[in-house]
Amino acid sequence: MEALLYTQTLEQYGIENAKVHWNLDGETLQRLTVENNMGTETENGTLCVNTGKFTGRSPKDRFLVKDDYTKDKVWWGRINKPIAPENFDGLYDEVVGYLSNKEVYVRDAYVCADPRYRTNVRTITEYPWSNYFIKNMFLRLKKNELKNFEEEWLVICAPGYQAENPSQFGILNGNFSILNFTRKIALVGGSAYTGEMKKGIFSALNLILPVEKNVLPMHCSANVGKEGDTSIFFGLSGTGKTTLSADPDRKLIGDDEHGWTSDNTIFNFEGGCYAKVIDLTEEKEPDIFRAIKPGALLENVVFKKYTKEVDYSDSSITQNTRVSYPIEHIKNIQQPSFANNPKNIFFLTCDAFGVLPPVSKLTPGQAAYHFISGYTAKVAGTEAGINEPVPSFSACFGEPFMPLHPTVYAEMLSKKMQEANVNVWLINTGWSGGPYGVGSRIKLKYTRAMITAIFNGELDKVDYEVHPIFGLRMPKYVPGVPTELLDPMNTWLQKGGYISKAIQLAHAFHINFDKFANQASEEIINGGPLIDSHHALDDAF
Numbered sequence: 001m002e003a004l005l006y007t008q009t010l011e012q013y014g015i016e017n018a019k020v021h022w023n024l025d026g027e028t029l030q031r032l033t034v035e036n037n038m039g040t041e042t043e044n045g046t047l048c049v050n051t052g053k054f055t056g057r058s059p060k061d062r063f064l065v066k067d068d069y070t071k072d073k074v075w076w077g078r079i080n081k082p083i084a085p086e087n088f089d090g091l092y093d094e095v096v097g098y099l100s101n102k103e104v105y106v107r108d109a110y111v112c113a114d115p116r117y118r119t120n121v122r123t124i125t126e127y128p129w130s131n132y133f134i135k136n137m138f139l140r141l142k143k144n145e146l147k148n149f150e151e152e153w154l155v156i157c158a159p160g161y162q163a164e165n166p167s168q169f170g171i172l173n174g175n176f177s178i179l180n181f182t183r184k185i186a187l188v189g190g191s192a193y194t195g196e197m198k199k200g201i202f203s204a205l206n207l208i209l210p211v212e213k214n215v216l217p218m219h220c221s222a223n224v225g226k227e228g229d230t231s232i233f234f235g236l237s238g239t240g241k242t243t244l245s246a247d248p249d250r251k252l253i254g255d256d257e258h259g260w261t262s263d264n265t266i267f268n269f270e271g272g273c274y275a276k277v278i279d280l281t282e283e284k285e286p287d288i289f290r291a292i293k294p295g296a297l298l299e300n301v302v303f304k305k306y307t308k309e310v311d312y313s314d315s316s317i318t319q320n321t322r323v324s325y326p327i328e329h330i331k332n333i334q335q336p337s338f339a340n341n342p343k344n345i346f347f348l349t350c351d352a353f354g355v356l357p358p359v360s361k362l363t364p365g366q367a368a369y370h371f372i373s374g375y376t377a378k379v380a381g382t383e384a385g386i387n388e389p390v391p392s393f394s395a396c397f398g399e400p401f402m403p404l405h406p407t408v409y410a411e412m413l414s415k416k417m418q419e420a421n422v423n424v425w426l427i428n429t430g431w432s433g434g435p436y437g438v439g440s441r442i443k444l445k446y447t448r449a450m451i452t453a454i455f456n457g458e459l460d461k462v463d464y465e466v467h468p469i470f471g472l473r474m475p476k477y478v479p480g481v482p483t484e485l486l487d488p489m490n491t492w493l494q495k496g497g498y499i500s501k502a503i504q505l506a507h508a509f510h511i512n513f514d515k516f517a518n519q520a521s522e523e524i525i526n527g528g529p530l531i532d533s534h535h536a537l538d539d540a541f
Contacts, residue, residue: 010104010124013154014096019103023146024128026295029105032128034311039129048298049129052159054175054191055300055318057199059171059400060192073211075405085160087169088180088187091126095189099124105131108149109138111201113337114267115386117213117259121201122151126158132297133194134261136324138201139271153184159192179403181205194299194324198274199401202257205269207403209259216260216412219398222253222268224339225455230266232258234397235348236376240429242275243444243541244348244451246287251334254327260342260413264420267335274324277301280312291329298323342455345417345424352377352389354431354439355489355502358481359450360472361464362527366501367417367424368410369527371396372516372531373509377430389436389510395516407519425474426456433491435501442485448479469502471530506531 025034030047033039039049064074066082074080094234107123121138125131134155141149143187148234162174175190177200186200209215211539221233223245224459230253235241242255253267261267275288277298282289284327292298292310302314315321327333347370349356360369374394391397395406417424431448433439453459464473464486474486492498506529517525 002148010099010106013124013156014054014093014100015104016100018100021103021105021128021131021405023108024105024237025129025364026132026215029128029132029135030294033132036128038127039057041308042292042298042303044292044312045294046296046298047129047132048310049474050317051192051194051299054193055194056320057195057400058173058177058191058193058358061171061176062400063171063176063178064403065178065182067182068180069401070207073207074403079399080403083170083178085182085423087171088178088183091163091169091171091176091178091189092156092185092187094163095156095158095161096186098155101124107131107134107138107150107158108146109134109141109271109371111138111205112259112267113254113269113271114140114259114261114265116168116261117209117215117267119153119205120149120151121153121155122149123155123157126160127192129157129297130157130192130194130197133324134197136272136295136297136326137198137270140326150510153186153201154336155186155188155197155200157188157197159188160538161189163189181207188412192411194297194323195274198270202269202402203403204325205257205259210404210408210412214262215228216409216416217269218260219256219396219401220257221255222258222266222339223247223250224253224334225250228339228341228399229343229455230339230341231344231346231455232266232342233348234348234371234374235346236374236392236394236397237276238378239348239350239376240444240447241348242288243285244346244427244429244447246330248332251332252327252330253334253339260416263340264342264416265338265340266342268327270327271337272324272326273330274322275311277321277323278319287330288323291325292323293329296323296325296329307329342420342422345422346451347371347424347426349376349426349428349430351375351430351505352431352436353391353505354492355488355498355505356426356428356430356470357467357472357474358428358432358442358446358485359454359459359478360426360467360470360474361459362424362426362472363416364424365527366471367527368414368520368524370426371413372406372410372520372524373512374399375509375512391505391512393512405519406516407521407524411522423454427451432485432488434493434497439491446481446485450478453478453480458486469499469506469529469531470526503531
């Protein structure tokens with residue numbers, strides 16, 4: 001049955017004569033999806049859909065309207081491409097015209113769990129399962145809050161629309177994802193990938209919160225301990241962000257998007273989780289595995305032959321198989337989704353070069369430098385004959401969603417961490433004893449032991465030594481971790497090979513940072529690798 005029935009039309013948005021479904025419950029949305037042959041159910045009743053041509057975001061088709069509000073604020077370039085207001089208006093008119101006379105689905109919800117920053121969002125979708133995704137991912141309202149709902153932002157998602165003449169509107173293809181900060185609209189056309197809606201609102205908050213509210217937006221997970229100490233985990237895909245923030249002794253605040261306020265509250269933007277499920281097993285990711293039940297939405301997964309059992313190892317549609325589910329599907333959560341007293345920040349990196357320490361403590365300048373860099377490494381193992389690690393940098397650990405220059409976020413982070421007396425740690429969950437193909441992956445039990453020691457304050461009592469090339473402070477002792485593992489040079493058979501590989505990675509850091517250097521402070525620039533220090537290299541040998 002429907003949660004609430006409305007007789008309102010959508011004519012105020014230009015959508016005429018549409019059959020409008022308002023705030024349907026999950027069971028109804030799932031039934032409509034299956035009845036319309038848009039999805040199927042797994043053996044345990046979880047809804048599965050296929051997002052079609054797009055199984056991930058399309059960064060080249062993302063635009064921001066350039067107008068009086070954005071022209072002097074946004075970091076324009078490869079990530080944030082401009083579109084003229086009149087071109088946006090033309091596309092908007094085409095999309096609402098396309099949705100007129102159709103069956104559409106409306107979801108009223110909000111983002112930002114801290115009541116001071118709550119932002120109401122109305123989402124209009126062409127497909128019922130797109131609406132289902134929003135039900136999972138945005139924060140859900142009580143019935144009495146829906147009656148007089150007024151949105152601050154509007155999301156319109158029309159996957160079936162394609163711009164016939166893209167160049168007429170200043171875009172590249174028939175599909176697009178556009179933010180208009182003056183009209184407060186996120187417009188998605190031509191793509192059914194649900195992440196475009198989520199990341200559209202995240203991108204909007206990444207400009208609004210720092211510029212208007214003095215809140216630092218962060219692409220991170222967060223949890224809180226029994227003593228009320230909050231920890232933040234930054235990390236790109238494959239670094240262990242979800243795994244390490246899921247701790248039986250700590251409550252999960254959220255797994256992807258958070259704000260840090262001026263009074264040191266860390267709050268979740270979302271009401272759900274959007275997790276990768278490729279190669280998922282209950283042993284590796286028990287929380288995610290058990291969250292996949294009725295109420296969740298699986299995307300682009302494949303069933304085992306002649307069954308309704310998902311084959312999580314099957315990447316024939318995409319490597320980016322996903323599930324969205326309400327955060328309440330996780331048992332150990334913080335409710336409501338915010339907490340105070342940030343004490344530790346973890347930058348997670350999977351270093352396939354095998355040269356970064358498994359744990360190191362950062363100075364404020366180093367913290368800002370590594371935050372701006374957002375480093376991890378990928379191995380091009382799928383390409384014949386290529387076994388070398390490939391450095392991967394994403395500013396602020398979320399560059400595709402950051403409208404402002406990365407140094408703006410980095411300087412906010414530096415200021416907040418100093419005011420709150422937060423410790424910042426670089427954790428390498430990648431290789432030791434050599435690069436990928438030679439060394440071995442650092443054991444998860446050792447990484448967990450390092451993080452537990454930090455939570456317990458045990459690394460406040462140990463001696464440190466400085467890495468000769470990266471300038472990082474490495475603890476000489478961590479309970480439960482082999483001492484020889486703590487200095488990565490000790491794990492390599494050939495010290496000269498280690499130095500060579502470390503310098504190679506340090507140069508990659510410097511080359512990547514060049515594009516930010518002209519707006520970075522001297523303290524931030526000095527937080528980078530020390531490869532120009534001849535004394536450091538002499539000491540290393």
